[in-house]
Amino acid sequence: MQVHFIAIGGSAMHNLALALAHKGYQVTGSDDVIYEPSKGRLQLKGLLPEEFGWYPDKIHNRIDAIILGMHAKSDNPELLKAQELGVKIYSYPEFLYEQSKDKTRVVIGGSHGKTTITSMILHVLNYHDREVDFMVGAQLDGFERMVHLTEENDFIVLEGDEYLSSPIDRRPKFHLYQPNIALLSGIAWDHINVFPTYENYLEQFKIFVDSIVKGGSITYNEEDEEVKIVVEASENSIRKLPYHTPNYRVEDGTTLLETSEGAMPIEVFGKHNLNNLSGAKWICQNMGVDEDDFYEAIATFKGASKRLEKIAESNNSVAYKDFAHSPSKVKATTNAVKAQYANRKLLACLELHTYSSLNVNFLKEYNGALDAADEAVVFYSPKALAIKQLEVITEEQIADAFQRKDLKIFTDPIAFKSYLFGQELTDTSLLLMSSGNYGGLDFGEIKNLISS
Structure with a gap:
């Protein structure tokens, strides 16, 4: 069976492509940009597109199925060609x-x-x-x-x-x-x-x-x-x-x-x-x-990747990162780390990164989400707001939403990193919650921060 992926580079899409190739299918794909680890994993199996971009010439009647990813747009040139030829088009879940x-x-x-x-x-x-x-x-x-x-x-x-x-x-x-x-x-x-x-x-x-x-x-x-x-x-x-x-x-x-x-x-x-x-x-x-x-x-399950994942530990300090971004998950994760290390200070950092979390009308849902932390930090990028074409959010609106007077708020990744690496983390649990990376934070460096 011959299958072509439009937007093959996504986290879910590239894994499906790898699975079908492993199953013996003939797999091709396109995308306008592919990041690691998808890029390396596709390249290793010979599935990485030779050139990035959309090429209608890749679409022909010998293809048995098109799998269309969310990263593509409805006017994607390859999609339009597939529709013109009547090639069967599936969404990922279909x-x-x-x-x-x-x-x-x-x-x-x-x-x-x-x-x-x-x-x-x-x-x-x-x-x-x-x-x-x-x-x-x-x-x-x-x-x-x-x-x-x-x-x-x-x-x-x-x-x-x-x-x-x-x-x-x-x-x-x-x-x-x-x-x-x-x-x-x-x-x-x-x-x-x-x-x-x-x-x-x-x-x-x-x-x-x-x-x-x-x-x-x-x-x-x-x-x-x-x-x-x-x-x-x-x-x-x-x-x-x-x-x-x-x-x-x-x-x-x-x-x-x-x-x-x-x-x-x-x-x-x-x-x-x-x-x-x-x-x-x-x-x-x-x-x-x-x-x-x-x-x-x-008893041997250590957790899913990016879900309360321990990234560093010393005799008296520990650091976790977590994919938490929704208010309920942020609250549950913060409470969990505080309960697990009740005798340590908890420094909880949250990056507002998703469309929902950066929406002015949604911010109030975060009220109380970081209350279990001894010190609480929120980071967000004005660039992310611009990319998502969302209304500008002020630091005052963030503070009002979380209802925490001692909340520290950063919009500059360099200033955030400087703050983080300036902290004394003895007898401390550090929790970094985000679906992003705080504007370029190298999580590997946290090991040096904890062990120092």
Whole structure:
């Protein structure tokens, strides 16, 4: 089968390209810019385009399928040529469904936690040598790619993102998978550039629950009031299986999970991650992994890439980076680090980087998000606002949104780095939260900061 990717360089798209090439498909692609690590990984497998840009001549009738990425625009020259020739065009999630329509589809949805839960499930299955197809939004230890597709595996585990499918398909991705087994972890307003009201955003999760195959199941976080309402109100003929945070305690910086065999030390920490673990356990049990086997495997799970990832540690200091950017995740992550290292000062830094977080009308959602930190810092770039064509945000608006008088605010990356590297971090936990890099911060240098 010959497949062409329009916008092959994206994090998800290049992993799908690698998966299809591994499966034996003939894969080509185009993009106008490709960054690392996508660039190097495509080059290693001979899939990197020879030239960047869009070339309609690459599109012909011998192509079996076009996969269209969100980075492309609706007037993309290659897309227009494919439409003219009548070549079959798929969005990323449409193609994943096409590859899995004869499998048992396990879909993990939610505003937050879905990457971690999917990663936990895959870690447990891999630990016990259980082969499944999968797609997850983070690089995992022991996995070569974030997407794996076969003809023979019975299950596919999919991270169910609520963002749009493609430039010409405005449906949320997780509406297209039609799960047999689903999980819903939490609902907290996000992606306001696409879902301008909370009610509109909430509706997408109602549609997701109703899209579950009749006779299937939804495992849901009963501690999230909105999730509970959405699931229990659904009239879809499915099994509804609630889960909640298990009992645990923290001793000397180690989290101990209460199990039927006694307290078990685990690598991940924070109430939100213990809640994620509970959801992952029930999904694994639905897939045939018993509780004892789950606990044995999860004890070795260190976390998904960029999700509370420890980047440096000394005898009396530690530094984490986390992908957190939504208000609910920022609050949960900040609380988790403070609880894990209760006797240390917590210096929490947040970069406002996404469309939602840089929107004046959304800022108020961050009220209280950094309250658990002993010192709190917010960084944002006026350049990012200009690129996203958003209204200018003032430091006063940031301070008013977070409702914290001692909040430190930086807009210059050099000034932020100077502040950070001027801190005395003895008996301190440093938390860096962002989906960006604070205007060019080298996270590798943090190791020197902590060890010095």
